[in-house]
Amino acid sequence: MDELAQACEDIARVSSKLKKIQRLAAYLQPLNDSDLLLAVQFLSSGPAAQPGINQTLFATEEKTSLSIGRAVIREALQMATGWDREILRICFSETGDSGETAGLLLRGVSADEPMTLHHAEDLYRQLGLAHTSARKRELLTRIYRRYRPLTIKYFIKIITRGLRIGLMERMVEEAVALACHVPAASVREANNRLGDLPKVALAARLGELASIETRLFHPMDFMLAKPLERLEDLAEPAHWFIEDKYDGIRSQVHFDQGQVRIFSRGMEEVTQAFPEIASAWKNIPGKGIVDGELLAWRDNKALNFNILQQRIARKRVKATLIQEVPVIFMGYDALLHNGALLLNTSLQARRQALESILENAPPLLHISPRHSAATLEDVDRLFLESRQRGNEGLLLKRKDSLYEPGKRTGAWRKLKRPFGTLDVVITAAEQGTGRRAIYFSDYTFAVRTSVGFANIGKAYSGLTNAEIKDLTKILRSASTEKFGRVILVKPEVVLEVAFDGVQKSPRHKSGYALRFPRILRWRKDKKADESDDIARVEALYNSSIL
Amino acid sequence: MQLQFTECGIHLPDIGLWLDNTKLDNTKPCAASWLSHAHSDHARGCHAQVIGTPATLRIYRMRLSVAENQEAPKMFPLNFGESMPWNGATLTAYPASHILGAAQLLIEFAGERLVYTGDIKLRPPLAGDTTEVIPCNRLIIESTFGLPIYKLLTREAAAQRIIRFAQECLDEGQTPAFTGYPLGRGQEIVHVLANAGFRTAVHGAIAKFIPVYEDYGYRFPNWQPYEAKATAGKALVVVPDHGRVLESSGKNIRRAYVSGWAALDNARLRGGAEELIPYSDHADFDELLELVARSGAKHVDVVHGYTAPFAHILRSRGISASAPQRTSDRTNIEAEA
Numbered sequence: 079m080d081e082l083a084q085a086c087e088d089i090a091r092v093s094s095k096l097k098k099i100q101r102l103a104a105y106l107q108p109l110n111d112s113d114l115l116l117a118v119q120f121l122s123s124g125p126a127a128q129p130g131i132n133q134t135l136f137a138t139e140e141k142t143s144l145s146i147g148r149a150v151i152r153e154a155l156q157m158a159t160g161w162d163r164e165i166l167r168i169c170f171s172e173t174g175d176s177g178e179t180a181g182l183l184l185r186g187v188s189a190d191e192p193m194t195l196h197h198a199e200d201l202y203r204q205l206g207l208a209h210t211s212a213r214k215r216e217l218l219t220r221i222y223r224r225y226r227p228l229t230i231k232y233f234i235k236i237i238t239r240g241l242r243i244g245l246m247e248r249m250v251e252e253a254v255a256l257a258c259h260v261p262a263a264s265v266r267e268a269n270n271r272l273g274d275l276p277k278v279a280l281a282a283r284l285g286e287l288a289s290i291e292t293r294l295f296h297p298m299d300f301m302l303a304k305p306l307e308r309l310e311d312l313a314e315p316a317h318w319f320i321e322d323k324y325d326g327i328r329s330q331v332h333f334d335q336g337q338v339r340i341f342s343r344g345m346e347e348v349t350q351a352f353p354e355i356a357s358a359w360k361n362i363p364g365k366g367i368v369d370g371e372l373l374a375w376r377d378n379k380a381l382n383f384n385i386l387q388q389r390i391a392r393k394r395v396k397a398t399l400i401q402e403v404p405v406i407f408m409g410y411d412a413l414l415h416n417g418a419l420l421l422n423t424s425l426q427a428r429r430q431a432l433e434s435i436l437e438n439a440p441p442l443l444h445i446s447p448r449h450s451a452a453t454l455e456d457v458d459r460l461f462l463e464s465r466q467r468g469n470e471g472l473l474l475k476r477k478d479s480l481y482e483p484g485k486r487t488g489a490w491r492k493l494k495r496p497f498g499t500l501d502v503v504i505t506a507a508e509q510g511t512g513r514r515a516i517y518f519s520d521y522t523f524a525v526r527t528s529v530g531f532a533n534i535g536k537a538y539s540g541l542t543n544a545e546i547k548d549l550t551k552i553l554r555s556a557s558t559e560k561f562g563r564v565i566l567v568k569p570e571v572v573l574e575v576a577f578d579g580v581q582k583s584p585r586h587k588s589g590y591a592l593r594f595p596r597i598l599r600w601r602k603d604k605k606a607d608e609s610d611d612i613a614r615v616e617a618l619y620n621s622s623i624l
Numbered sequence: 625m626q627l628q629f630t631e632c633g634i635h636l637p638d639i640g641l642w643l644d645n646t647k648l649d650n651t652k653p654c655a656a657s658w659l660s661h662a663h664s665d666h667a668r669g670c671h672a673q674v675i676g677t678p679a680t681l682r683i684y685r686m687r688l689s690v691a692e693n694q695e696a697p698k699m700f701p702l703n704f705g706e707s708m709p710w711n712g713a714t715l716t717a718y719p720a721s722h723i724l725g726a727a728q729l730l731i732e733f734a735g736e737r738l739v740y741t742g743d744i745k746l747r748p749p750l751a752g753d754t755t756e757v758i759p760c761n762r763l764i765i766e767s768t769f770g771l772p773i774y775k776l777l778t779r780e781a782a783a784q785r786i787i788r789f790a791q792e793c794l795d796e797g798q799t800p801a802f803t804g805y806p807l808g809r810g811q812e813i814v815h816v817l818a819n820a821g822f823r824t825a826v827h828g829a830i831a832k833f834i835p836v837y838e839d840y841g842y843r844f845p846n847w848q849p850y851e852a853k854a855t856a857g858k859a860l861v862v863v864p865d866h867g868r869v870l871e872s873s874g875k876n877i878r879r880a881y882v883s884g885w886a887a888l889d890n891a892r893l894r895g896g897a898e899e900l901i902p903y904s905d906h907a908d909f910d911e912l913l914e915l916v917a918r919s920g921a922k923h924v925d926v927v928h929g930y931t932a933p934f935a936h937i938l939r940s941r942g943i944s945a946s947a948p949q950r951t952s953d954r955t956n957i958e959a960e961a
Contacts, residue, residue, distance in 0.1 A: 090889065093878075093898045161772060162940070168933050169773045173888050182773040182887070242889065513893045 079193040079225075081105060082117055083232040090243035098245060102253035109195075111280060116195040119276040120236050122250050125202035146218070146237055150211055151176045154218035159183050171563050174515020176238050181231025184222055193225045198233060205237075242512055247484075250275060258282040270421060270483050273298040292419050294365060295332045297341035299484030301369075301411075303473055306491040312474065315457055319425060319477055320449040322469040323492055324408060325383045326373035327390070331355075331407065334365035340372075348372075351389055354400055355407050358440040366435055369411040369481075370446070374403050379468055409436055409445045413481055421481045428481065461493060470494050470578070496576035497593070498618050501601055501609045503531055504571045507553045509563040510538065517550045518565065521597075523573060525588055526611040531569045532588035534615065535577075540597030549600070572601040572609050580619040590615050625733050627764075629927070629948040633657065634740070634764065639711040639733060643740050643764070645671060658715070659684055660742025661726035663807060675700040675708075677717055679725025682836060683807065702727075704753065719753035720744040722905045723808030724837055730758050739919065740764045743928070745904070746911035750779045750812035751842050755915075763921035768906040769884050770926065770934030775908050776884055782903035783816045789880050789899045790822055790859045799877045801860040801870050803897065806830050808905050810861055811837050811844075813882055817859045818846045825850040827862040884908065916943060 085105035089098045102121075109117055119125075152166055161169070161183065173179045193201075201221055208214045222230060235241050251269055255262040260282050268278045268290040281287050292298065306312060329348065330341045338359040340349045349356050352372060374381035374389070381403075389395065389403050412431040413420055420428045429448070436445050451457045461472050471494040479489035502523035510519035520538040524531035541549070549571065557565035575595045583591035590612075628635040633645035633654075644666040645657035659667040659676035662683035667676070670690055674681065678701045690696045702708055704727065707716040713733035720726040722743040731738045739760040748754045769776065777785065786802065793800035802817075804810035810830030815837070817824040824847045826834070834844055850860060855875060862870065870877050881897035884904030891900055907915060916924055916938060924945040926935045931947035938945035 090892070091899065159772075165772070165933055165937060168930065169771055172771065173773060174890055178889055179773060182775070185775060513890065515890055516894055 079195050079198040079233065080229050082120065082195065083226075083229045086232050086235075086241060086243050086245075087228060089245055093244070095249065098243075099249050099253045099256060102245070102250065103256035106253060106257040106279070111283065113195045114279055114283065115276045116199055118250065118254060118279040120195070120198070121241070121245070122247055122275040124236055124239050125199070125206070146205060146214055147211075148176055148238075150214050150218060151180065151234060151238075153211075154215045154222060155180050155183060157215070157219040158222035159187050167562060171509060171515070174509070174511045174513075175235070175240070175242060177231045177234035177236075180222065180234050181227045184227040184230055188222055188227055188230065189224050190226055191224045193229050193233070201233075202237075240512065247275065251278075254279040254282055260285075260287060264288075271419060272296075273483055292367070292414055292421075294334050294367065294414070295337075295339050297330055297332075298367065298413065300328055300330065300343055301482050301484070301490060302486035303475075303490035303492040304486050304488055306474070306493045309454055309458060309461075309493065312454065312457065312491065312493075315451045315454055317477055318451070318474040318491075319429070320451055320457065320460055321410070321446045321473045321475070322464040322467060323471045323473045323494065324371050324373055324380050324446075325470050326371040326380065326386055326408070329370055329372050329407070330413075331359055331368045331370065332366075333359045333362055333368075335363065336360050342372075348390070351395060352405055353395060355405060355442060358407070358442040361440055362435060362443075364416045364435070365414075366412060366416065366431075367414040368409055368432065368435060369413060370407050370409040373406055373408055375406040376404055382468075406442050406444055409443065411481060421483070424478045424480065425475055426477050457493075461495070465495075494578070497578045497580070499574055499576045499598060500525065500534075500592075500614065501572050501574050501604060502534065503569040503606045503609045504553065504567060504573060505531055505533060505569050506564055506566050507549075507557075508565075514546070517546050518553050519546050519550075521573065523575065524569065525615055526607070526609055527588070531606075532612065533586045534588040534590055535575070535586065535592040535595045537573075537575055537595040537597050540575075541600060545600055569606045572604040572606060574598040574601050580615060582619070588612055588615065590619060625731070625736055625738060625762075627925070627948075629925070634927070636731070639713040639731070641675075641710060641713075641715075641731075642671075643729070644742065645669065656710075658729050658740070660720065660729065660740065661723055662687070663723065663743065666742065670694055671697050673698045673700065675702055675710075675715065677702060677704065677725045677727045679836065679840060680727065681725075683725065683833065686832075686836075718756045718758050721746075721749045721752050721755040724752055724811070724833075724840060726752070728755075728758060730760065736761050738762045738764070739921070741766060741915070743768070743906060744915070745907045746915050747907075748779055749905060750783060750903075751815040751837065752812070752905075757915060757918040759920050761921060762923050762925070763916065763919050764925045764927055765912065765916065766906070766928035767912060767926045767931055767934035768929035769887075769904065769908045770912055770930040770937070772909050772937075774884060774887050775902075775910060776887060777901065777903045779903070782882070782901055783820075785899075785901045785903075786813060786816050786880070786882065787820045787822075789878075789901070790817060790820075793878050794822075794857065794859070797876065799855050799858065799860060799875065801862055801877050801879045803862055803864040803866075803879065803881055804830065806863055807833050809882060810863070811842075812905070814844060814847055814861050815842060817861065818844045821846065822859040823848070823857060825855065825858045825860050827860075827866055829863050830861055913937075913941075 088101050092098055156166055170179050205214055205217055208217055251265045252262045255265040264287050265282055268287045269275050271292050272278055272290050281290050328343050332339050338356045339347060342348045374386035385403055409432050412428050412435055415431045420431055436443055449460055464472055474491045476489045502525055504521045505524045506522040507518035508520040509515055510517055522533055522536045524533045553567050556567040556570055559566040576598050577592035577595040579593035581591050585591055625638050632647040634643040640655055642654050642657040644660050645654045646668045647654055654671045656673040657671045659674050659680050662680045667684045674697045681699050681701055702717045704717055704719050707714050713731050716730040717727040720728045720742055722745050729740045737760040739758045743766055746755050790800045802813045804813045806829040811833060814824055814826050826847050827850045831849055879897040880899035880901055881891055882901045882903055884906055885891045886900035887902035924938055926947045935945040935947040
């Protein structure tokens, strides 16, 4: 682990992609097999790898995530260093990174004991099994006191899932290939099939890449769609299959003659939350992996995502809840069917497989209706129809698209149009994290009312880095009060925000909240008194509940 | 002695003296100001009378603009270790090692010993005088790096890193570019590179002050003015803004950032430099604590940087301390020069 930390530190130090890959490969190459597994795991999926899903098929009691929050990391640091909360808060705010702060503050505090990768794995396991925050804090404090500060820095970064050294999974794949003297493409393909880079790395070293196969009950990454900002940008409309874009829980069903497990994005298992769906799949013959979406469903229509959410939080679902929130599975794609891996076949062929899997399926299992369009006008019409059915918009998939796990390529596009836009005024700003830690990049905004400005939401995406930089200066000089990372500012800056809906909410002073607000642009041309008022928000809300 | 902490400096009404008055309004010059060093966030504006070390006054004069209807300031040079009487007080200058000429001021008045550090560094600098710690009752100190996350390199380690990076780049056929502020850090970096035998190309804003350093006995062999067209095979020392210009010029350039802020990884994003060399002409956290402890001060006023947290840390160690100036931390961070 000490060498891994040093390798990461060196990788951060060079900006050339090739040099980063070479440095990582130089670190990986001499490792023994079990260390290679761990090192690649820490660098790609983190310590919370699903512990032996195949072996413990239905025993899902063991936690798969360490669930260590920033609070625990800080409290342990407080205990190990003696710095109080206030000082730690400022230090964290300056670095914007928990691992880095711990590493910096532990210099001269921690002992110099070496940490091996197996040692690290054991510590992660102990942290994962510690069930109370107090216990986690105690363990972490002890870790802080024993090992080298640089090692702790990356030990924590691996927990918080952000190395921030400019290393992407694709680069780890390339480093594995370089270290094992195999072509990068073969590592990538094997990783696409298996979705488990550590095991792929080991196979690469043993010359067994070709025999890597997708395994059932081991979740694979989902293929994602790139947003299509303007319909006009869509080339060759006739080459795409078009489906409604549903707003549910994207899921992957693995089934093998009566055995069923359902995974959501983030590789979490959700089988227990949807027992009726799992039992519907038990009747499907053969075996396979199907990509789709769980939807709350009534009268042939998908219900609001908020309704579906009630089903997720529960460990055990009561029969009454199943009645109150009826759920269906909407099938999109087939990735594996009866031993045949379909990733490298065309969508058209995969769709046929999906249809044959769900032929004679129980009523809870649907297939996403598919449309074709000849012209952009057709696409536009389909979009409006989708919205009328209460769905978000459209998903467009090239007919010849392969299934590329974990990728967001132009082969799939999503077309959403905002529900509405508002010109709002910034009333508070917060420092971001990571690369944005030095800027005020998260904004709370408000609409006008008869008695001043009332907050309605918060957004942080949509502006360019240059704009954030400029805004930071302006907001800093307009600030009236400071609370930690947050400043209150005079209401002067106007933003145009887009959002997908308006809800009543006690959370904001305006009494409303926006769904998925994002910044469209900075309205430098508008003054605060030219922004939208609460009456317009009320009108939008009223139009949405009709 | 009465102290007034204002937005444009510290006022000592009992003896009619300001410490680092930075009033921009040239029409109403202040009567008299001590100039701790010649950075423009400390020595600025045209005052009636100024006191400073000869080096500080020389650079102040280089930068000063005097309006036609205005009188040039009357300058009182005060060498290190020398004292002068001032309205019933005795003023003595001591090295602060921040940049060339930077000084602490000891003010003895009515049995009290007050020390104003100005910007200060305790460890020896790459080029400049070494700080003395002055025993006092009351200490006014800066805290640019007054958080425990800031531990900076010694001059030996910094010099080693600067040389190593320059050599590594040149060996690989690339051009190393170091960014430093025009006065202080810039000359320190040039001093290291030039004396290590690198052909060193120096940006005009930094080169301007090299003769002043030379007059104080520092030698800069091998340096030449920076030319945009002839950079290959040289080590460049440029001002921070120019570093970005170089990088986007598409030349084969790698940048190093020599600064206390380089102690944090996000400096890489802030300045865009690849190599971070955490070295500063300000004291780091441990040096600040040491300085306070060795001064024996009964009360400490913290006036720049992380004022409130650093005063809080001092109090938690049983030292009476306050952060009288209510300037925002961030403003000071950006004003580091």
